[in-house]
Amino acid sequence: MAFLEVRELSKSLLVDGNTFPILEDISFDVNDNEFVCIVGPSGSGKSTLLRMVAGLEKPSAGTVKFNGSAAERKVVVSMVFQSFALFPWLTVMENVCIGLEARNIPREESCGMARKYIDIVGLNGFEDAYPKELSGGMKQRVGIARSLAVKPDLLCMDEPFSALDVLTAQGLRDEVLTLWKDDEFPPSAVLMVTHNLEEAVYMADRVVIISQRPGRMVSNMHIDLPRPRERKSPEFLDWVDQIFSQIV
Ligand code: ADP
Ligand code: MG
Secondary structure, eight states: OSSEEEEEEEEEETTTTTEEEEEEEEEEEEEETTTEEEEOTTTTTTHHHHHHHHTTSSEEEEEEEEEEEEOOSSOEEEEEEEOOOOTTTSSSHHHHHHHHTTOOOOHHHHHHHHHHHHHHHTTTTTTTOOOSSSHHHHHHHHOOOOOOOOOOEEEESSSSTTOHHHHHHHHHHHHHHHHHTTTTOOSSSEEEESSHHHHHHHHSSSEEEEOSBBHHHHHHEEEEOOOOOTTTHHHHHHHHHHHHHHOO
């Protein structure tokens, strides 16, 4: 049984009385210890798909099951956003604590956990800083710390590196991959949305390709490149080309 099963998931909206299809018939699995990327053109419904998996939006049809169960979501799913989604009036510490407090974890315990994940993402010393005092990369570290502190079973990330400059993005990708290999890193699996094909081939065990809107499954490919991956290697570039040719 797969950790996550997405089956025949569709989403449409009613716009001025007309049905506006966003996603149609999406099915894929995510196994334990798998890092899966969803790639597709802008507007293909990637964020909508991620929100449905995370339980933030209802599908029009189809199911999302964790460990075979759809009825009761016993799993913890957290989300990292492209825009960081930090509360500007809260400090780094308070931004990380907020997800824990929402889970009714006592303050002392939540502070300890928040501190641990602030350290893990390399922000110790910045606990009392406000988001406006941080660079983009540091803001996203707060976003990552916040989503890890709740010890998610599934970590969802929606274009988490897209708003960062090239060097910062690459540094943070490597740090996330290092954490992912570490036993301290809580999630069973990662589901990440990106429109950056190199990023998908660099990070993912498997890539799910979605077509232009309405998003349909184009392909589901296991990236069998050894890690750490060499972005200039012919095998790497072949993978990027292969995915690119399926998207356009
Ligand atoms: P992606 O993340 O792949 O760029 P989205 O999931 O954000 O795509 O959106 C898919 C499509 O659905 C887009 O064309 C977007 O404009 C449309 N869409 C999403 N949410 C809404 C909404 N609440 N109302 C109208 N259109 C929406
Ligand atoms: Mg999106």
